[in-house]
Amino acid sequence: MNDLPTAAPNLGPDLERTDAPFTAEQLEHARKLFAGHVGFLKSAPTLEFLPDASVPEVAFAGRSNVGKSSLLNALTGRNSMARTSNTPGRTQELNFFEVGAPLAFRLVDMPGYGFAKAPKDVVKKWRFLINDFLRGRDVLKRALVLIDSRHGIKDVDREILEMLDKAAVSYRMVLTKADKIKASELVEVTERTAAEARKRPAAHPDILVTSSEYGMGIPELRAAVVEAVS
DSSP: OOOOOSSOTTSOGGGGOOSSOOOHHHHHHHHHHHHSOEEEEEEESSGGGOOOSOSOEEEEEEBTTSSHHHHHHHHHTOTTSSOOOSSTTOOOSEEEEEETTTTOEEEEEOOOBOOTTSOHHHHHHHHHHHHHHHHHOTTEEEEEEEEETTTOOOHHHHHHHHHHHHHTOOEEEEEEOGGGSOHHHHHHHHHHHHHHHTTSTTBOSOOEEOBTTTTBTHHHHHHHHHHHHO
16 A cells, blocks of 8 residues: 655645654654554443553544544555544544554554533543543553644643643654644744643653645654554
8 A cells, every 4th residue: 555745745844854863764664564454453432342451552642623533544554544524522432453463563543632512421431531541551652642733732732741641651742734834833833842842741852743634744653653662
């Protein structure tokens, strides 16, 4: 399956930069891993449905409509690996995907947060599910927190960052939809995000900048996932 192009056209050199250096060998190793077997395993509406904690896991978190499903599809090179929807709060389960044959690690698609129209009981259920998962999942090696480049970190994002800090789960922030803003604005939001990351105890200092539409930053994102589980 063909990869997407690695840079958005005509968007300027600043948009093609990355703050997470990986060697050509790391990028190629990650590309080959994701070019192999990647498949949906199961959905877990509650903790009792979690798969066996037998391999390392990397979780993806983000506000509703941050582009999480599109990023997962770009990451795996599959157009329909994760369901995309314009309806905020559609995903209310932990979705597990297996990577590698033999199995190397799993990706965990966490329910989106911050959707204003969700009933209070849904929000409460989300909070308990995510909190318990983060605190009790020993094989969870890292969380990738997706931040919309157009808006930067919002208070609702800080809630999940605090949750991760308290659970002592290592996480890295990933800017999405980088092609939707000017290059100069992208540099500014990247710097602001990195400055906040440096203040947080469980945050990785490097920020990844991505565009699912153009495939920008996807090779680096793959390498970051593989690095986290290695």
